[in-house]
Amino acid sequence: MTRELKFRAWDDANKQMIPHRKIGVLLKNVNNEPYGKQQMFYMQFTGLLDKNGKEIYEGDIVTVDDGGENYDETYDDDKDEYIPFNRYEVFWSDHCAFWLRDLGTGLPDDTEFSPFGYAKFEVIGNIHSNPELLKEQDNDTER
Numbered sequence: 001m002t003r004e005l006k007f008r009a010w011d012d013a014n015k016q017m018i019p020h021r022k023i024g025v026l027l028k029n030v031n032n033e034p035y036g037k038q039q040m041f042y043m044q045f046t047g048l049l050d051k052n053g054k055e056i057y058e059g060d061i062v063t064v065d066d067g068g069e070n071y072d073e074t075y076d077d078d079k080d081e082y083i084p085f086n087r088y089e090v091f092w093s094d095h096c097a098f099w100l101r102d103l104g105t106g107l108p109d110d111t112e113f114s115p116f117g118y119a120k121f122e123v124i125g126n127i128h129s130n131p132e133l134l135k136e137q138d139n140d141t142e143r
Contacts, residue, residue: 012039
């Protein structure tokens with residue numbers, strides 16, 4: 001199986017996400033000046049889609065649904081279902097793989113395996129566009 005290599009970029013000066021199709025086009029601004037003085041953060045596509053068909057990139061903030069086996073969930077009485085409540089940042093690890101960082105602890109996910117092969121993810125934002133999601137979350141599973 002081959003993985004499509006593509007990137008998106010966060011333009012910190014203009015506070016906007018640049019999709020992969022427009023990165024080359026936007027390397028120069030309207031005054032034909034190089035983007036070099038502006039802070040750009042590039043994020044690689046993981047090759048995976050979330051449960052809604054949205055592409056998952058490094059820097060995305062996701063919830064993980066594995067049926068409560070390894071990732072905490074809480075019961076929603078109104079929906080009559082279990083819902084994952086912890087948030088994780090997708091990042092590229094030193095182990096040459098995409099991994100998850102628990103936003104409650106700030107530490108890499110401590111399971112001995114990557115959940116990317118079996119769990120359902122939902123992208124709820126990213127570290128640049130949604131910094132409010134990076135605030136410490138309550139990791140108390142007794143909800």
